[in-house]
Amino acid sequence: MKILITGATGFIGGAIAYELGVRGLLSSAIFLVRAPNRVEGLERLVSNLQKFQKKPLTMQVHQDQIVCADMSSIDAVPMSAWAGVTHVIHCAALATFSNNPKIWAMNVDSTVALAKAVSMHGSLERWLQVGTAMSCGPGLASPVPESWAHGSDVKPHLVPYTQSKIAAEMALKELPHFPLVVARPSIVVGHSQLGCAPSPSIFWVFRMAVALERFTCATAERIDIIPVDWCASALVALCVKPTLRHDLYHVSAGMSRANRFSEIDAAYAKASGAEPISNRYQQVALEDLRSLVPLFEAKLGKVNRILILRALTLYGAFAKLNYVFDNQRLLDEGIQASPTFASYIDVCVRTSESIPMLEQMAYDFK
Numbered sequence: 001m002k003i004l005i006t007g008a009t010g011f012i013g014g015a016i017a018y019e020l021g022v023r024g025l026l027s028s029a030i031f032l033v034r035a036p037n038r039v040e041g042l043e044r045l046v047s048n049l050q051k052f053q054k055k056p057l058t059m060q061v062h063q064d065q066i067v068c069a070d071m072s073s074i075d076a077v078p079m080s081a082w083a084g085v086t087h088v089i090h091c092a093a094l095a096t097f098s099n100n101p102k103i104w105a106m107n108v109d110s111t112v113a114l115a116k117a118v119s120m121h122g123s124l125e126r127w128l129q130v131g132t133a134m135s136c137g138p139g140l141a142s143p144v145p146e147s148w149a150h151g152s153d154v155k156p157h158l159v160p161y162t163q164s165k166i167a168a169e170m171a172l173k174e175l176p177h178f179p180l181v182v183a184r185p186s187i188v189v190g191h192s193q194l195g196c197a198p199s200p201s202i203f204w205v206f207r208m209a210v211a212l213e214r215f216t217c218a219t220a221e222r223i224d225i226i227p228v229d230w231c232a233s234a235l236v237a238l239c240v241k242p243t244l245r246h247d248l249y250h251v252s253a254g255m256s257r258a259n260r261f262s263e264i265d266a267a268y269a270k271a272s273g274a275e276p277i278s279n280r281y282q283q284v285a286l287e288d289l290r291s292l293v294p295l296f297e298a299k300l301g302k303v304n305r306i307l308i309l310r311a312l313t314l315y316g317a318f319a320k321l322n323y324v325f326d327n328q329r330l331l332d333e334g335i336q337a338s339p340t341f342a343s344y345i346d347v348c349v350r351t352s353e354s355i356p357m358l359e360q361m362a363y364d365f366k
């Protein structure tokens, strides 16, 4: 088995590389990394791996496991780089809610270019495409089924990113004899043991909703959140399991592990030594978020009001969907259910204490 990992310098890809190390599979892996040379590529990978372990890293990765490449120029990579590759976890993406003009080229065109190159010059047995559960588009009822039926005909999506992710899946599905398995994670927040230390992505939304005591969802509704370590472990399992029953899976909390906002509020309050906000909380319609602008300065300090309103509108639109993603297929493959967000939110709170909320937010708008 020779596993190619893309995106290992990012949040989920880093957790995947670490999980391979935990399973003793790191020496079977090669990593596509953006870097001018292998030395710097290795440094980038190792420094990201270190974020997933408190103690000094003992895992070994070597320079010859690094393929220096930018996804935008896959054709420039020598074909020999893909020789013997049997498995791919394709995690690299422009994972942004902004209108970055490079989204389509990266998430669709470059993905297909890499898939063609590896299937032509490697010995491909499985391509695990890391998608996003949100690519099903708006307007569905929970639990959202694990299905190819939704999302590709939705125009427009809430953001170009989710549209590009489903377009990539559809394009890969068209490739002849291509061993595609799609894994769609739900919302990844923190690490079950390390909290927000590896990445603060999305946690600022909860901090902001608590500070404002207002957001777009009702407290009785559920939200499907998973920790990055569990997500990575499920993705690696889907990659290496010799046979799978399906070609599409949600990597999600599902109905049994998705918390209600009221449960998240209670756990957050307990962790921060404050009162839950449930009694004072006001649900705000997406189109009325603008009415919160006068509150920003009082509750959040001196902020860029336009940026905060834009951020709340983007994330509020997704939160308002109240999606819980069915994960029965994953459970039926023998993969253990995710921990609930409420069960590890304390460590997210602790690891965020010294980091200003707006600094955390900037991570998702880079």
Ligand SMILES: NC(=O)c1ccc[n+]([C@@H]2O[C@H](COP(=O)([O-])OP(=O)(O)OC[C@H]3O[C@@H](n4cnc5c(N)ncnc54)[C@H](OP(=O)(O)O)[C@@H]3O)[C@@H](O)[C@H]2O)c1
Binding pocket: 006, 007, 008, 009, 010, 011, 012, 013, 032, 033, 034, 069, 070, 071, 072, 090, 091, 092, 093, 094, 095, 106, 130, 131, 132, 133, 165, 184, 185, 186, 187, 188, 189, 201
């Ligand atoms: N985070 C979530 O909540 C979530 C939920 C569902 C699905 N997903 C999916 O999970 C995957 C990873 O997301 P993430 O949150 O871990 O994102 P991330 O932290 O932003 O990481 C993105 C990775 O992609 C790499 N990349 C981007 N453009 C590249 C290019 N042109 N050439 C080579 N590599 C490139 C980045 O490399 P550099 O370090 O060089 O920039 C980085 O390693 C994505 O496919 C995303 O759609 C994420």
